[in-house]
Each structure stands twice: as structure tokens, then as C-alpha cells.
Amino acid sequence: MTFPPFLHREVLGNALSQYLIAALILLVGAGLRQLLSRLLSKVLFRLTKRYTAGVTERELHDLLIQPLSVLFLLATLYLAFSVLRYPLPPDAVPGVEPWPKVALLRLFLLGVIATITWVALRLVDFALLVVQRRGELRETPAIRRLDHQFLPFAKDLLKVLVIIIGLMVVLGEVFGVNVTALIGGLGIGGLAVAFAAKESLENLIASFTIFLDQPFGVGDLVTAGDVSGTVEKIGFRSTRLRTAEKSYVTVPNKSMIDKPLDNLSLRTSRRVGFTLVFDQKTTSAQLHAIIAGSLEAMQAHPLVTQDVQMKFNALTPAGKEVTVQYFVDTTSYDEYLNVKEDLNYRIIEVVEQYGGAFAGTAPAPAPVAGKV
Numbered sequence: 382m383t384f385p386p387f388l389h390r391e392v393l394g395n396a397l398s399q400y401l402i403a404a405l406i407l408l409v410g411a412g413l414r415q416l417l418s419r420l421l422s423k424v425l426f427r428l429t430k431r432y433t434a435g436v437t438e439r440e441l442h443d444l445l446i447q448p449l450s451v452l453f454l455l456a457t458l459y460l461a462f463s464v465l466r467y468p469l470p471p472d473a474v475p476g477v478e479p480w481p482k483v484a485l486l487r488l489f490l491l492g493v494i495a496t497i498t499w500v501a502l503r504l505v506d507f508a509l510l511v512v513q514r515r516g517e518l519r520e521t522p523a524i525r526r527l528d529h530q531f532l533p534f535a536k537d538l539l540k541v542l543v544i545i546i547g548l549m550v551v552l553g554e555v556f557g558v559n560v561t562a563l564i565g566g567l568g569i570g571g572l573a574v575a576f577a578a579k580e581s582l583e584n585l586i587a588s589f590t591i592f593l594d595q596p597f598g599v600g601d602l603v604t605a606g607d608v609s610g611t612v613e614k615i616g617f618r619s620t621r622l623r624t625a626e627k628s629y630v631t632v633p634n635k636s637m638i639d640k641p642l643d644n645l646s647l648r649t650s651r652r653v654g655f656t657l658v659f660d661q662k663t664t665s666a667q668l669h670a671i672i673a674g675s676l677e678a679m680q681a682h683p684l685v686t687q688d689v690q691m692k693f694n695a696l697t698p699a700g701k702e703v704t705v706q707y708f709v710d711t712t713s714y715d716e717y718l719n720v721k722e723d724l725n726y727r728i729i730e731v732v733e734q735y736g737g738a739f740a741g742t743a744p745a746p747a748p749v750a751g752k753v
Contacts, residue, residue: 410457435514
């Protein structure tokens with residue numbers, strides 16, 4: 382291929398034709414990198430289609446399109462600048478690369494390793510997404526619950542391993558560190574690092590304990606120490622809870638197992654207990670009628686178990702104390718509140734029906750003769 386004579390003019394050690402070829406490579410690469418990224422992800426999806434039930438090709442594209450585009454851009458930069466010669470300074474030593482060129486090459490290599498690591502992290506996301514979708518097709522609730530607890534933990538663990546491998550490759554290829562000798566020579570330094578990372582190691586061990594013992598799972602309502610909430614994620618280092626105030630609380634895994642843990646979702650029922658104080662003018666006949674009517678109302682409710690108690694518990698200067706206790710057969714907090722409210726109204730209606738009065742309140746009108 383022949384160029385016009387003016388393109389043979391050299392600038393900084395390169396002909397203008399070389400700059401033109403490099404610019405064309407950059408333009409073509411920039412224009413095709415999105416297309417090539419989609420084509421590569423499409424080929425990858427076709428190769429793994431038989432194993433990726435439940436995952437769409439669009440989801441794979443969304444995960445890989447950005448890192449693959451950056452990877453193709455770096456490849457385009459390499460091809461474009463390989464056409465050019467790096468200008469050597471007058472004082473350059475033969476056989477020794479100038480430090481600006483070495484720095485640029487190392488920076489480029491660092492970008493390539495970081496992008497490949499990015500692609501690997503997205504592939505981990507894709508693999509775990511496939512496992513999650515396949516798990517959702519299973520009919521066993523216990524298996525689905527295990528998947529919801531295991532998958533976030535496995536994702537975090539695999540990503541940490543990928544990042545560690547990426548860092549090791551950077552140390553060896555970019556900075557020229559002997560990684561094998563570095564790992565073997567940690568010695569006392571590694572022990573010091575272990576002590577410095579004591580909390581992280583404890584949380585890591587606690588995460589394995591949570592996974593193996595399964596004291597709770599994603600979706601459970603738990604109380605650990607002073608924190609109560611619904612488990613939304615069990616991670617590599619911490620557990621995320623959604624509280625009743627809708628705040629998002631992150632609790633270290635070590636704290637989840639070091640303190641007494643109450644898994645409220647595993648309760649067979651919810652307890653309701655309180656004390657009613659009637660004034661001294663409420664007669665024993667009225668108390669008998671109020672207790673009998675309230676017991677009948679509570680026992681008749683479809684969500685109240687048979688463990689219903691209502692007793693004249695104490696006689697004090699403040700009034701006559703009656704304790705109430707029953708259990709609501711539900712694990713839903715909203716349903717529990719609805720049952721509690723409904724029975725509170727029923728008890729008040731019974732008290733008003735038989736002319737009783739709570740301490741500190743005016744007595745209710747006496748019942749009309751002939752009415753129950």
C-alpha cells in the first residue's frame with residue numbers, strides 16, 4: 382500500500398502514515414467493541430444454554446457487556462500503539478527500556494488484569510444466578526431456604542478468592558514480586574496480619590457456623606441482643622436485618638452467634654399477656670360474669686389456642702387485678718396485632734355489658750333487666 386509523500390514525514394520517530402493507521406485502528410475498535418462484546422456474550426450463552434435453565438440471554442449481556450467492552454478497548458489500544466515506535470531520548474542506554482515506556486506498559490498490564498478480574502467476578506454472578514434460578518424450580522421449601530442462605534455466602538466467598546488471585550497476579554506480573562517466596566516468607570509478619578484481622582477472621586468462622594448449624598435463614602424474624610428484624614441477607618462477614626422501623630441494620634456474624642438468638646419465626650404461636658385492674662365497686666358476681674364472658678369470647682376466636690387463662694389474681698388497694706393470658710396461633714406480626722385488637726374490644730364489651738369498671742374510671746351503667 383502506497384501513501385502520499387507527505388505521509389512519510391516523521392514526527393517523534395514515527396511517520397504520519399503510522400499515526401494514521403493507529404488512528405484508524407482506534408476508530409474501528411471503538412466502533413466495534415460493543416458489537417464484539419455482544420457477540421462474545423451470545424456465543425458464551427449458546428455454549429452454556431443447556432445448563433442455564435431459567436436465565437435469559439439478556440441477563441448475561443447485562444452482566445458482561447461492560448467488562449467485555451473495556452477488555453476490547455484495551456486490546457484496541459494495544460494494537461494501535463503497537464504500530465508506533467516509542468521515541469527514545471538522546472541519553473537512552475541501548476538495551477534498556479526508558480522508564481516512561483516501562484511505566485506505560487505496566488499500567489496497561491494492570492488494566493488488563495483488572496478487567497479480566499472484573500469479567501471473572503461477573504461470571505461468578507452469572508453462575509450463582511443460574512444456581513438460584515434452578516433452585517427456584519425445586520419444590521422442596523427446605524432446599525429453597527438452604528439456597529437463599531448459601532448462595533449469598535458462596536458468592537461473597539468466590540469473589541474474595543477471585544480478587545485475591547487477581548492481586549497475586551498483579552504483584553507477580555506488574556511489580557515483579559516473587560509471589561511464592563512472599564507467601565512462604567510471611568512468617569511473623571503473617572502472624573501479625575492475622576492478629577490485626579482478628580475480627581474479620583472471627584466473623585468468617587461465625588459465617589461458617591451459621592451456615593452449618595442454620596439457627597436462622599433468609600426471611601426469618603430474629604432477635605439478637607438488642608436488635609430485632611427480618612433477615613434479608615447472610616453475607617461473608619455480616620448479616621443484614623430489616624427492622625420493624627424499616628431501617629437496614631448490618632450485624633457482624635460474630636455478634637449473631639455470641640449472644641442469645643431468638644428465632645421468632647420458629648415459634649408455634651405468639652403469647653398475649655396483660656393485667657386488668659377493676660375498681661373496688663365491681664362486685665364478685667360482676668367479676669365472675671366478666672371472666673366467664675371474656676373466656677368464652679377468647680376461646681371462640683379461631684386463631685386462639687386452648688391455652689386461655691383469665692384469673693382473679695390479686696386484691697390491692699388500687700383495685701381488683703385480673704390477669705389475662707392466651708396464645709395466638711400465627712407467626713405473622715400483623716395478624717397477631719389484629720387478633721389482639723379484636724379480643725380487646727370483645728373484653729371491653731363484656732365489661733360494659735355486666736356493669737364493671739376499671740380502676741380510675743367511672744362505673745358503667747347497670748345492665749338492663751331481662752338482657753344478658
